Amino acid sequence: MATRGTVEWLADLGAGGAPAESALIDLRAIVIEGLRHALVTWLPATHPNFAALTEDAAQEALVRVLKNLHTFEDRSLFTTWVHKIAVRVALTELRRQRWRDRSLDEMLDGDDGEASPGFMADPQPGPHQIAEQTNLMAHLMRAMKEELTERQYTAMKAVALMGMPLEEVARRMGTERNALYKLMHDARLRLKRRLERDGLTPAEILASFAER
């Protein structure tokens, strides 16, 4: 494999013909090696689906790299930029596979988590912490129902409480991840302002978790 810096990568990929072909072959190998490390928390390299997933992700990533070569801003190493694209492609597919059998309605049905210590990350808080955090959670759930639009409530519950990926929630809500983030940002602002009106400052909320 040839050793290339950013300048050489851009030159070879932009040259077409044999230089571009050689660069793509090398870049594909680099992407696949990178995904082996990137996806370790999702599935090991020994998983039967690993090879197919990384091959498909690498192929799609290279298509996107070539299509968007003109957008590379030279803020990072070229290979880092390529890895970023490949990671996005691979994780999008893994999330889609992991969540494909889960509907939004199914996620939102049932326990609202109101005043439920079980929703807290620490299963063994002290009694004082249980009371304080349960009160906070009850307050927050009430604020969510009273301050948020239906779409905001859905998004916040699915992403923040049930752990569904933003892009999976966005797909089910007929929108894009970027737009959903903005929707949720507005929701968080509304909740923060509501809590402040109710006399709960951010410092007080964060202080209740300070010992954990």
Place this chain on the structure above:
Amino acid sequence: MNLVRKLQDSARKLIRRRANPRMSAGMASADMMLRMVAQTRDVEIACEEAHRLLDEFADRVARGEDAAALLPLVQHHLEMCPDCREEYEALLRILRAPREPV
């Protein structure tokens, strides 16, 4: 006794994070949601902008630079967005992986 309790708490948190990859993104629990609400800022960048700058951010972190200080809006977005956080952590694993000898 207090030190023992703190060590036990840390161990429990570490075990939980390893059991659930998304906990490393810090989202799937009510207390994390409360923290997120408390830390919400009036001005935040969304996923597209964060993704555009993610390679620069990750490269700087990998080089030991204070990327959070240099790109504070990206840092904050990664604290707020579990999807972007996951992608950043995956990218960092690539950058920090040992290099094969040429």
